[in-house]
Amino acid sequence: MIDKFFKPKNVAIIGASANRKKLGNNILVNFKKNFKGKIYPVNINEKEIEGLRCYDSVKDIKEKVDLAVVVVPAKIANIVVSECSECDVKAVIIISAGYRESGSDGIILENHLKAIIKKDNVRVVGPNCIGVLDTYSGVDTIFSPYERMERPKEGGISVISQSGAFGTAFIDWCAEHRIGINRFVSFGNRADVGECDLINFFSKDRKTDLIILYIEGPKNGRELMDALKNTTRKKPVIVLKAGKSDKGAAAAASHTGSLAGSYKIFSSAMKQCGATEAKTLDELFDFTKVLSKLEPAKGNRVAIVTNGGGYGVLSADACIYAGLELAELSHKSVTAIKKAMPEFAGVHNPLDLIGDATEERFRVALENCIKDKNVDIVVVFVWALGTTLDSGIAETIINIARKSKKPVICGGVGSDYTKDILLALENAGIPTFPTPLRAMKAAKILYDYGKIRKL
Amino acid sequence: MIDKFFKPKNVAIIGASANRKKLGNNILVNFKKNFKGKIYPVNINEKEIEGLRCYDSVKDIKEKVDLAVVVVPAKIANIVVSECSECDVKAVIIISAGYRESGSDGIILENHLKAIIKKDNVRVVGPNCIGVLDTYSGVDTIFSPYERMERPKEGGISVISQSGAFGTAFIDWCAEHRIGINRFVSFGNRADVGECDLINFFSKDRKTDLIILYIEGPKNGRELMDALKNTTRKKPVIVLKAGKSDKGAAAAASHTGSLAGSYKIFSSAMKQCGATEAKTLDELFDFTKVLSKLEPAKGNRVAIVTNGGGYGVLSADACIYAGLELAELSHKSVTAIKKAMPEFAGVHNPLDLIGDATEERFRVALENCIKDKNVDIVVVFVWALGTTLDSGIAETIINIARKSKKPVICGGVGSDYTKDILLALENAGIPTFPTPLRAMKAAKILYDYGKIRKL
Numbered sequence: 001m002i003d004k005f006f007k008p009k010n011v012a013i014i015g016a017s018a019n020r021k022k023l024g025n026n027i028l029v030n031f032k033k034n035f036k037g038k039i040y041p042v043n044i045n046e047k048e049i050e051g052l053r054c055y056d057s058v059k060d061i062k063e064k065v066d067l068a069v070v071v072v073p074a075k076i077a078n079i080v081v082s083e084c085s086e087c088d089v090k091a092v093i094i095i096s097a098g099y100r101e102s103g104s105d106g107i108i109l110e111n112h113l114k115a116i117i118k119k120d121n122v123r124v125v126g127p128n129c130i131g132v133l134d135t136y137s138g139v140d141t142i143f144s145p146y147e148r149m150e151r152p153k154e155g156g157i158s159v160i161s162q163s164g165a166f167g168t169a170f171i172d173w174c175a176e177h178r179i180g181i182n183r184f185v186s187f188g189n190r191a192d193v194g195e196c197d198l199i200n201f202f203s204k205d206r207k208t209d210l211i212i213l214y215i216e217g218p219k220n221g222r223e224l225m226d227a228l229k230n231t232t233r234k235k236p237v238i239v240l241k242a243g244k245s246d247k248g249a250a251a252a253a254s255h256t257g258s259l260a261g262s263y264k265i266f267s268s269a270m271k272q273c274g275a276t277e278a279k280t281l282d283e284l285f286d287f288t289k290v291l292s293k294l295e296p297a298k299g300n301r302v303a304i305v306t307n308g309g310g311y312g313v314l315s316a317d318a319c320i321y322a323g324l325e326l327a328e329l330s331h332k333s334v335t336a337i338k339k340a341m342p343e344f345a346g347v348h349n350p351l352d353l354i355g356d357a358t359e360e361r362f363r364v365a366l367e368n369c370i371k372d373k374n375v376d377i378v379v380v381f382v383w384a385l386g387t388t389l390d391s392g393i394a395e396t397i398i399n400i401a402r403k404s405k406k407p408v409i410c411g412g413v414g415s416d417y418t419k420d421i422l423l424a425l426e427n428a429g430i431p432t433f434p435t436p437l438r439a440m441k442a443a444k445i446l447y448d449y450g451k452i453r454k455l
Numbered sequence: 456m457i458d459k460f461f462k463p464k465n466v467a468i469i470g471a472s473a474n475r476k477k478l479g480n481n482i483l484v485n486f487k488k489n490f491k492g493k494i495y496p497v498n499i500n501e502k503e504i505e506g507l508r509c510y511d512s513v514k515d516i517k518e519k520v521d522l523a524v525v526v527v528p529a530k531i532a533n534i535v536v537s538e539c540s541e542c543d544v545k546a547v548i549i550i551s552a553g554y555r556e557s558g559s560d561g562i563i564l565e566n567h568l569k570a571i572i573k574k575d576n577v578r579v580v581g582p583n584c585i586g587v588l589d590t591y592s593g594v595d596t597i598f599s600p601y602e603r604m605e606r607p608k609e610g611g612i613s614v615i616s617q618s619g620a621f622g623t624a625f626i627d628w629c630a631e632h633r634i635g636i637n638r639f640v641s642f643g644n645r646a647d648v649g650e651c652d653l654i655n656f657f658s659k660d661r662k663t664d665l666i667i668l669y670i671e672g673p674k675n676g677r678e679l680m681d682a683l684k685n686t687t688r689k690k691p692v693i694v695l696k697a698g699k700s701d702k703g704a705a706a707a708a709s710h711t712g713s714l715a716g717s718y719k720i721f722s723s724a725m726k727q728c729g730a731t732e733a734k735t736l737d738e739l740f741d742f743t744k745v746l747s748k749l750e751p752a753k754g755n756r757v758a759i760v761t762n763g764g765g766y767g768v769l770s771a772d773a774c775i776y777a778g779l780e781l782a783e784l785s786h787k788s789v790t791a792i793k794k795a796m797p798e799f800a801g802v803h804n805p806l807d808l809i810g811d812a813t814e815e816r817f818r819v820a821l822e823n824c825i826k827d828k829n830v831d832i833v834v835v836f837v838w839a840l841g842t843t844l845d846s847g848i849a850e851t852i853i854n855i856a857r858k859s860k861k862p863v864i865c866g867g868v869g870s871d872y873t874k875d876i877l878l879a880l881e882n883a884g885i886p887t888f889p890t891p892l893r894a895m896k897a898a899k900i901l902y903d904y905g906k907i908r909k910l
Contacts, residue, residue: 021842097810103799106799148840148842163768169873172840173870175870176871243768243772246775247774247775255768255807281891282893306620310671311621313706319702320703344557346558385603385620387598414627
């Protein structure tokens with residue numbers, strides 16, 4: 001039944017509004033953009049909204065409704081859910097806030113909602129959530145207008161978030177970085193559908209090859225571990241835990257009403273289940289980027305290629321810190337690269353191509369590192385400010401990386417000129433990172449998944 | 456004499472070139488842009504370069520030369536330095552590579568250079584370096600053209616870097632983030648002028664109020680500690696150490712020929728001297744940004760203001776992790792803020808103004824947090840995707856933060872719409888950070904410097 005949230009034939013938007021400042025309008029407008037099925041606005045006060053015939057009640061819709069989106073105030077939302085269930089609607093998304101997170105009356109409302117769900121066998125996402133985005137079907141209950149929040153392109157990542165604000169900001173970030181999303185669910189107060197239902201669903205979902213989970217407090221630790229264990233054998237799951245500290249946990253309790261529990265136990269459970277914990281938001285972004293763009297690595301031996309000596313030193317440190325090894329370049333590679341270098345220049349990993357490096361020097365170094373049987377991953381840090389290296393360096397790296405079966409990861413620091421080069425690399429599918437450490441931590445994730453897949 | 460590197464009355468560029476692809480041309484062109492003194496190109500093969508009369512030798516220049524920049528090949532660079540010294544030039548920057556870093560012949564050349572320096576009482580920056588930038592005087596030996604590397608505006612930061620590539624990338628980053636620079640020195644092989652000379656000089660330099668040091672291996676640990684101890688009492692010093700691991704240290708040895716030494720000892724020495732160690736490049740950027748934009752904090756009690764519940768939870772975690780405390784808001788603040796919030800909404804730190812927050816709600820929360828005697832630092836995380844909050848939020852925050860004597864730090868995640876808001880804040884002097892943890896670590900630095908200054 002979870003399927004109906006993502007691929008409904010039609011949708012009823014209950015609480016649809018003609019007022020463009022209201023969520024009930026924003027959601028309708030966003031559905032109209034990409035949703036392929038029929039849209040039924042429901043509002044007793046209107047005859048027509050945004051050019052669509054408006055219904056007094058979900059009961060007046062002749063066709064069987066697959067998905068209902070509820071945007072009416074909490075005090076009448078439960079009644080609406082009951083009506084949906086009378087019409088055999090099996091999937092309901094309740095955007096409305098004013099439930100458990102808002103105090104004692106809200107708790108009563110939410111308990112009543114749960115009773116309806118149990119009795120009527122309807123599945124509910126929410127309440128107090130931002131709902132669902134499916135880039136393929138066009139289901140889009142995110143009320144943020146397109147001018148404020150880009151929608152990501154179609155892709156293989158499914159995102160599960162207990163926080164709506166965090167989740168939408170994350171997929172807005174994905175859109176900006178051209179990282180494709182399959183499905184997104186913000187489940188808010190989790191009166192019914194929670195992280196386990198969704199992990200199990202995405203585990204079997206052929207279009208999902210990476211799952212992202214933002215969680216404050218799991219509904220049931222044991223169930224979460226089971227769901228993760230089953231899933232991580234097939235596809236990576238990256239988890240960001242919020243509410244790690246006592247103060248954070250207290251904030252989580254008043255945010256989504258969930259119990260954060262002990263972070264230490266959570267963290268070791270994640271390890272046990274084969275899930276990747278992102279300890280910081282930067283890690284979440286970086287791990288998402290690298291896993292969405294590259295295949296896992298077959299080993300942990302990294303070749304570092306740079307034309308900035310300082311970057312070489314920082315990258316070597318970062319490589320060791322991240323738990324990777326510096327590759328011992330083969331004699332053949334060293335000999336070949338030596339030929340392209342000025343006399344007396346040392347050739348060893350990290351490969352310092354020196355400040356006057358040309359594209360040709362990069363080409364020789366990269367091609368040899370990729371060919372070298374002692375190398376599993378290649379990390380390139382470009383110093384673009386030297387005059388011998390023009391912006392064609394991006395094209396050179398792209399052409400070589402495209403043919404490589406080994407992961408090639410890039411980075412650089414600087415303003416517009418450098419950024420344009422990094423952007424060209426990103427647009428060609430090469431992940432770039434702003435610092436050597438972030439590049440190496442991302443490389444480590446590729447190595448970890450290589451181990452899991454027994455490459 | 457160090458002063459002559461930054462404020463020379465004139466400069467001789469020895470190895471100046473008419474060929475626009477050569478460093479000797481790039482440097483001349485960059486001097487012409489902003490240097491206020493007289494420029495003397497020296498090249499025996501040319502009569503005129505870039506419209507300036509060219510001299511056969513530094514000896515032919517009639518005026519006494521204050522600063523010489525040497526761009527000739529290493530094999531004749533020492534001879535040129537001797538000539539400079541014959542003409543009583545007291546400051547020489549040797550850009551040329553091919554010294555100690557390049558093997559045994561280079562070591563002989565460098566030892567010979569050191570002998571000249573000792574005998575002739577001339578001061579040398581380099582060799583194998585990018586040299587000096589002074590945003591006030593226009594001294595600019597950085598050979599990167601303006602199209603590739605922005606020059607930062609005038610400001611209070613002085614940067615000392617053992618790596619030219621790293622140093623230039625860092626100040627390019629400063630330029631992009633509108634962070635002002637006073638002086639920059641890349642000292643390369645450090646045949647003479649090193650980090651201690653420069654720290655001691657910047658310590659007394661009235662225009663320098665923050666010193667950044669990138670170091671692979673200190674010349675003399677004891678001297679460095681003395682220099683830092685004397686300086687950090689007066690102004691902050693941020694240190695990034697490269698060559699922490701054995702592999703990194705080996706890379707450093709072949710990069711600038713320096714001995715990296717034990718990182719643990721280095722790190723504890725930094726603490727002892729009151730210097731701030733940036734453990735990562737992100738920390739270096741973030742600490743530089745926050746110290747360049749805000750005054751130190753009087754205490755460690757942070758008020759978190761957000762309209763994204765998830766951000767509140769993440770920020771509370773980050774606050775504790777960074778070693779700060781969540782402020783206990785006064786009864787007066789809580790009462791005032793409660794009035795601006797929807798009924799039933801909880802008012803406690805982190806302040807979750809909820810997804811439908813307006814500018815007005817932010818205004819009330821911010822003003823009260825800043826006024827609150829229990830609060831030392833305010834951290835604001837904006838979720839800009841909700842429809843009730845328009846882009847005017849930047850103006851609201853700016854107006855309040857400008858009047859605040861307490862530090863106000865902001866952050867947010869998202870694509871263009873969110874970025875425009877963050878950019879407006881940055882341009883108004885409010886530092887912004889991409890994640891709650893990075894914002895809190897930056898806040899912690901303000902608290903640390905408040906303690907040092909006994910605020």
